[in-house]
Amino acid sequence: xxxxxxxxxxxxxxxxxxxxxxxxxxxxxxxxxxxxxxxxxxxxxxxxxxxxxxxxxxxxxxxxxxxxxxxxxxxxxxxxxxxxxxxxxxxxxxxxxxxxxxxxxxxxxxxxxxxxxxxxxxxxxxxxxxxxxxxxxxxxxxxxxxxxxxxxxxxxxxxxxxxxxxxxxxxxxxxxxxxxxxxxxxxxxxxxxxxxxxxxxxxxxxxxxxxxxxxxxxxxxxxxxxxxxxxxxxxxxxxxxxxxxxxxxxxxxxxxxxxxxxxxxxxxxxxxxxxxxxxxxxxxxxxxxxxxxxxxxxxxxxxxxxxxxxxxxxxxxxxxxxxxxxxxxxxxxxxxxxxxxxxxxxxxxxxxxxxxxxxxxxxxxxxxxxxxxxxxxxxxxxxxxxxxxxxxxxxxxxxxxxxxxxxxxxxxxxxxxxxxxxxxxxxxxxxxxxxxxxxxxxxxxxxxxxxxxxxxxxxxxxxxxxxxxxxxxxxxxxxxxxxxxxxxxxxxxxxxxxxxxxxx
Amino acid sequence: xxxxxxxxxxxxxxxxxxxxxxxxxxxxxxxxxxxxxxxxxxxxxxxxxxxxxxxxxxxxxxxxxxxxxxxxxxxxxxxxxxxxxxxxxxxxxxxxxxxxxxxxxxxxxxxxxxxxxxxxxxxxxxxxxxxxxxxxxxxxxxxxxxxxxxxxxxxxxxxxxxxxxxxxxxxxxxxxxxxxxxxxxxxxxxxxxxxxxxxxxxxxxxxxxxxxxxxxxxxxxxxxxxxxxxxxxxxxxxxxxxxxxxxxxxxxxxxxxxxxxxxxxxxxxxxxxxxxxxxxxxxxxxxxxxxxxxxxxxxxxxxxxxxxxxxx
Numbered sequence: 001x002x003x004x005x006x007x008x009x010x011x012x013x014x015x016x017x018x019x020x021x022x023x024x025x026x027x028x029x030x031x032x033x034x035x036x037x038x039x040x041x042x043x044x045x046x047x048x049x050x051x052x053x054x055x056x057x058x059x060x061x062x063x064x065x066x067x068x069x070x071x072x073x074x075x076x077x078x079x080x081x082x083x084x085x086x087x088x089x090x091x092x093x094x095x096x097x098x099x100x101x102x103x104x105x106x107x108x109x110x111x112x113x114x115x116x117x118x119x120x121x122x123x124x125x126x127x128x129x130x131x132x133x134x135x136x137x138x139x140x141x142x143x144x145x146x147x148x149x150x151x152x153x154x155x156x157x158x159x160x161x162x163x164x165x166x167x168x169x170x171x172x173x174x175x176x177x178x179x180x181x182x183x184x185x186x187x188x189x190x191x192x193x194x195x196x197x198x199x200x201x202x203x204x205x206x207x208x209x210x211x212x213x214x215x216x217x218x219x220x221x222x223x224x225x226x227x228x229x230x231x232x233x234x235x236x237x238x239x240x241x242x243x244x245x246x247x248x249x250x251x252x253x254x255x256x257x258x259x260x261x262x263x264x265x266x267x268x269x270x271x272x273x274x275x276x277x278x279x280x281x282x283x284x285x286x287x288x289x290x291x292x293x294x295x296x297x298x299x300x301x302x303x304x305x306x307x308x309x310x311x312x313x314x315x316x317x318x319x320x321x322x323x324x325x326x327x328x329x330x331x332x333x334x335x336x337x338x339x340x341x342x343x344x345x346x347x348x349x350x351x352x353x354x355x356x357x358x359x360x361x362x363x364x365x366x367x368x369x370x371x372x373x374x375x376x377x378x379x380x381x382x383x384x385x386x387x388x389x390x391x392x393x394x395x396x397x398x399x400x401x402x403x404x405x406x407x408x409x410x411x412x413x414x415x416x417x418x419x420x421x422x423x424x425x426x427x428x429x430x431x432x433x434x435x436x437x438x439x440x441x442x443x444x445x446x447x448x449x450x451x452x453x454x455x456x457x458x459x460x461x462x463x464x465x466x467x468x469x470x471x472x473x474x475x476x477x478x479x480x481x482x483x484x485x486x487x488x489x490x491x492x493x494x495x496x497x498x499x500x501x502x503x504x
Numbered sequence: 505x506x507x508x509x510x511x512x513x514x515x516x517x518x519x520x521x522x523x524x525x526x527x528x529x530x531x532x533x534x535x536x537x538x539x540x541x542x543x544x545x546x547x548x549x550x551x552x553x554x555x556x557x558x559x560x561x562x563x564x565x566x567x568x569x570x571x572x573x574x575x576x577x578x579x580x581x582x583x584x585x586x587x588x589x590x591x592x593x594x595x596x597x598x599x600x601x602x603x604x605x606x607x608x609x610x611x612x613x614x615x616x617x618x619x620x621x622x623x624x625x626x627x628x629x630x631x632x633x634x635x636x637x638x639x640x641x642x643x644x645x646x647x648x649x650x651x652x653x654x655x656x657x658x659x660x661x662x663x664x665x666x667x668x669x670x671x672x673x674x675x676x677x678x679x680x681x682x683x684x685x686x687x688x689x690x691x692x693x694x695x696x697x698x699x700x701x702x703x704x705x706x707x708x709x710x711x712x713x714x715x716x717x718x719x720x721x722x723x724x725x726x727x728x729x730x731x732x733x734x735x736x737x738x739x740x741x742x743x744x745x746x747x748x749x750x751x752x753x754x755x756x757x758x759x760x761x762x763x764x765x766x767x768x769x770x771x772x773x774x775x776x777x778x779x780x781x782x783x784x785x786x787x788x789x790x791x792x793x794x795x796x797x798x799x800x801x802x803x804x805x806x807x808x809x810x811x812x813x814x815x816x
Contacts, residue, residue, distance in 0.1 A: 010554040010594065012547045015518050017593070038581070039590040040515055041630050050771030056759050057767060060624055060664060063519025107525075115551055137549050144533050151526045155746045162754040163745030164526070165519045166664055168772075169756050176719040176755035180815070323584070323629070335590075406720030478553075 004030065009482055010037075013112045015064055016493025018452060020482060021333075022468060027476065032461070032468040034452045034486075036336035036493050039306070039323060046442040051077065051434050054442060055168045058430065061444065062492060064107070066165040067100040067157060068423035069444075072430040075419025077172035080434060083409040087265035088401060089174030091394040094262045094279075095187070096157045097421070098387045100164070102194070103150040104424035104490075105350070105380050106202070110135060110146040110233065113377060113487045117240050121480040127240045134236060142233055145201060153194045156187045174406035184399040191395060195388050204232025207385045214360040216368055234381055241374045250373035250485035252467040253345050256285040256352035257450065259429060260293070261421035262390075268397060270390050273357050279390060280422050283356040284341055288366060290356065295420060295429070300445065301338040301456040304331060313340065313457065316431040316443035317416065336493070338453040338462060339445050347371070347463040348426030348450045349490060350379035373488040380490065413437050423447055425490050451489045464489055506542040507679055509573040510564065510605065513547050514598055515591055515625055515632050516578020520616040521548055523665035527672045528747050535672050539679035544569070558594065565604050573678060574609035576602065579618035579625055579632035580645040590630050599645065606635075606646055610654045611678050613661055615671060620660035620689075621764040634660070636690065640764045660690045664761035669743045670695045689764060691737070696762065699786070701726075701733035703741030704752045705816040710734070712805035713798045722812045725757045727782060730774045732760035734786045753816070 009020045017038045023031035042061055046054055054073040059066035071093055078085065085093075117131035118140075134142040154164045160177050161169035169176050179187075195207070203210050205228065213222050219238070222229055229235050241247070260282030264272055274281025282293040301313040308322040324332075338345070346352075351371065354362035365375045416433045426447030433441040453462030461469065464486060473479045513521070525532055536543060543549065545560055552560070563569040580599050581591040588597025606612060614635045617623040621639055625632030634644045635658040642648040651657060661670050674692060677684050684692040701707070709715075709724040716723040725731035733741075733752050740750045740758070752758050757773060760766055770776060776783045781795055808814060 008595075012550060012552075012554055012557070015548070016513075017591070037592045038515065039630065040581075040625055041590075041628055042624070044628060045624065045767070050773075052773050053771060056772045057624070060517055060519070063517040063522050063665065066517075066519065107522075111549065118551060137551050138533050138536060138543070147525060147531055147533055151528070151531070151746070154526065155748045158744075158746035158748035160754065162749055162751035162756045163740075165522055166761075167751055167756055168759070169751070169754060171719050171773075174720065178720060178722065178755065404720065406718075408718055477555075 007476060007479070009479055011483070011486055013115065014487065014491045014493060015062070016491075018486070018491055018493045020468065020486060022482070024473065024476065027473050029468050029471045029473065032465045033333055034336075034454065034462055034464045035334040036452065038493065039335040041323065043442045043444060046439045049439050051080070051437055051439060052171070054430070054432060054439065055171060058444065059166050059168065062446075063165050064104055064492065065100060065423050065425065065428075067096050067161070067167070068421065068428055069430070070168060070170050071097050072419040072421055072423075072428050072444075074170035074172060075421065076417040076430045076432045077419075079417030079419070080415050080432065081172045081409045081412055083173045083407055085174050086404045086407055087267055088398050088403055088405045089407070090263055090265045091398045092160055092175045092177065092179070092405060093170055095391055095394055095398075096160055097261070098391050099153055099156045101424045102384050102387060103154050105383055106146050107150050108490045109377070109381050110142050111137070112490075114142070114237070116480060116483050116487065117244070119478065119480050119483070121475065121478050122244065125243055127236070127243060130236065131240065134233070142201070145197065149194060149197045153190060156190050159183050159187055171406070173409050174404070176406065178405055179398070181399055184395055188392065188395045188399070191388065191392055195392075198384055198388065202233045202381070203385065204228040204230075204235055207388060210382065210385045215364040216361075219361065219365075237377070237381060241377070244484075246374035246377070246484060247369050247372045249471055249481050250371075250376065250467040250488055252347050252371050253461075253463045254287050254371060255341070255344050255346040256355045257293075257341050257346035257348050257427050258282055258352045258356035259420040259422055259427040260356075265397070267401075268394070270393050280353055281357055282420070284346065285352070285355045286344070288355070288363065290358070295418065297342045298429070298445070299340050299343070301340055303338075303457040304454040305334050305337045306332050307337065316418075316429065316445060317433065317441070319443055334454040336449055336452055336454060338456045339449050340456055343458070345453060345456070345460055345462055345466070346450055347489075348447050349376070350383045350426075351376045352426055353383070353422055354379050373484050376488040411437075425492055426450065446492065448489075448492045452491045452493070464491070506540045507572045508542050508544050508570050509575060509675070510544040510571055511546040511575040511577065512598075512602065512605070514576060514578035514602065514619070515581040515630065516616065516618050518548065518577070519665040520577045520671075521546070524668050524671055526746050527668035530672065535675065539676060541675070541679065544571070554594070561601065561605075564608055567608065571605065571608045572610045573675065574605055574612045575615055576612065576619045576635060577615045579622050579634060581625070581630050581632055582645075583629055583631035586631065602645070606650070606652070609652050611656060612652050612658045613671070613674060614658050615661050616666045617662040617664045617761055617766050620662040620691075621766070623664065623766060636660075637764060657686070657690050659684065659686065659692065662689075662691060662696075662762040662764075663738060664766060667695070667739060667743060667745070670739065695739045695743075696737040698737065698739060698742060699734055700736050700738045700740045700752065700758045700762075704733055704750070706752060708814070709809055711801060712809055713802040714805055714809045719755065721755070722814060722816055725752065725755070726775065727777070727780065728775050729757045730759075730772055731757035732763075733758040735784055736760040736763050738762040
């Protein structure tokens with residue numbers, strides 16, 4: 001006889017409060033619901049405030065990606081004031097955003113994700129002792145190194161922006177800092193030191209060697225090629241993931257979205273992949289077919305979120321959101337809204353960046369096995385290999401170039417703007433409308449809003465929910481499969497539950 | 505006996521946790537081991553699941569397990585309508601868990617401005633409050649009279665985020681039995697007995713009133729760009745951020761994030777002033793004398809500063 005049972009799995013080791021509810025039938029997940037269980041009404045604070053105030057308040061949305069929010073807020077205001085940035089301002093904004101991405105990737109990978117391999121569920125696996133030695137919280141070898149290296153690289157943001165987290169050094173027209181040649185030399189030195197750790201411990205090879213890995217066959221060959229590869233943290237991830245079967249779980253919805261980011265300065269030796277003069281192109285991929293991206297096709301649906309939904313799904317410039325704590329009986333179950341692109345749910349994050357950027361390795365891996373936990377987390381582990389050389393290049397270009405870091409602009413009373421970019425966890429957008437030099441409307445859509453979104457009006461599940469359905473759970477008291485799947489999305493709920501906009 | 509520390513996140517962004525990870529010597533790992541601190545729970549770090557947390561909570565609340573230091577990050581959300589349903593844990597308002605844990609703790613640290621004074625979200629629909637203050641007003645969530653088992657009020661460590669050295673130093677003081685002297689907002693004088701302005705590399709510009717009106721220059725930001733450095737208590741320019749710099753040093757005005765009224769209700773990036781003199785002057789200053797002094801200082805300003813020919 002089939003038995004359906006509902007289980008609640010509140011999740012820690014993610015940023016903020018996430019609760020996963022699943023319906024299980026003979027140890028297989030037949031239905032799932034992902035819920036943000038906190039509400040902070042963040043954008044409400046911005047209504048009626050001065051146009052620049054978002055630069056101070058929105059970084060406070062998130063303690064691990066505040067520079068990303070700052071940049072999105074500044075970009076929205078660049079558009080509003082219609083100001084063109086000096087090359088050095090573009091470089092400094094890019095360098096600091098990339099620094100934030102790098103710290104996030106490793107803190108997530110080694111302090112939040114890999115920790116699951118030390119779960120008692122794996123006690124009898126061959127990798128268990130090694131996992132404990134490397135990733136046990138606060139004492140594991142890699143954990144201790146990650147604490148040391150990630151805070152060190154963040155010094156770059158402090159040198160250029162004053163502090164991390166929560167600075168406001170980006171303003172419409174550029175950045176406020178005027179770094180000296182010595183400041184930039186320190187940044188480059190920090191970068192080079194980080195590269196040493198990344199190459200020797202995380203990759204086990206040079207970045208240049210890693211760049212030659214362009215297919216699944218290359219990846220297998222790379223792992224077997226040298227002891228330093230097999231014994232690096234990437235090597236251990238490949239071995240653990242294989243034994244734990246991470247390729248078999250967490251498929252998701254198959255749609256990917258990337259807002260693109262890292263606008264290229266006019267004069268630079270850095271080459272871009274796409275046609276939109278961004279180092280990371282924007283785009284949407286549906287079953288590996290790329291489509292051009294148009295921000296007007298974004299809507300937010302609140303049919304299953306605790307907000308008034310009487311007006312249907314809206315574009316963020318038109319969206320209207322009023323909290324409506326109806327309890328669970330109405331079908332509403334989350335404080336996170338449901339962003340959709342052209343009415344479809346889409347996954348975002350490092351893997352989406354790779355897919356939309358047509359990275360051959362990741363396209364090949366998805367062709368062979370579809371999206372899964374393994375490939376999603378792999379993208380996060382190796383993304384820095386693509387960022388580090390570009391950061392070094394831009395730091396050197398900034399040091400050589402003596403031009404300005406800020407362009408002044410005229411006062412303006414009314415208009416609108418948006419700022420889109422790829423934050424550590426994926427597509428982040430800020431939309432602002434200004435009237436009488438005051439904020440009339442402010443809307444933020446975070447990466448986790450895409451990934452951990454609830455259902456929409458058509459009943460389509462969000463990507464995390466979709467990734468869980470069909471999963472076999474071996475031990476319902478210790479659902480390690482769900483832990484892996486959810487953490488592979490690196491959810492940040494503190495961000496997401498703030499994505500509320502209230503019309504004045 | 506190890507010192508047992510329990511960290512709970514309420515209405516916040518997690519920034520205090522990640523700021524804590526900036527600590528250099530000792531770093532977080534070294535701090536916990538050198539003061540023999542047992543981390544009972546931290547939502548971002550613990551290997552234990554949320555179900556294990558239920559057991560930990562039962563043990564702490566029944567007294568079976570000691571709770572030496574309760575760290576609270578983020579404000580207490582009481583909305584909507586006092587129910588606390590905007591922030592839940594295990595299906596119940598998180599504020600109720602905080603109230604129960606508070607009774608068992610020897611020390612309570614309010615980490616960051618949200619936990620100390622309500623911060624982001626105070627006086628809004630989410631009804632956020634600090635633990636013993638709501639902005640400047642005494643009381644907050646636990647009430648003005650509240651004392652922990654050790655007889656201390658909640659120790660407030662404001663800042664958005666709280667500086668890692670302040671938190672590490674406070675934990676170290678508790679671990680070594682040192683009693684920290686608290687000021688009127690229950691913040692340790694050690695770090696809040698100085699102004700953000702002290703140690704700022706732009707002090708010479710301030711001294712001679714060489715002012716900035718636009719971004720990307722090297723002068724003082726107090727007179728036009730809304731810098732709160734001379735008005736606000738905090739160690740930013742003594743201990744520095746990420747061991748490197750501070751907002752004011754690189755040209756970002758201080759927003760007064762350690763103050764009970766953060767975030768301010770008036771615009772950032774501009775100074776409210778009367779005829780070029782800020783409405784809000786440093787504590788205890790005579791306006792007439794200050795105006796005379798600044799007028800003379802500006803007249804005496806060396807060319808070196810007026811032409812911004814300095815290394816900072």
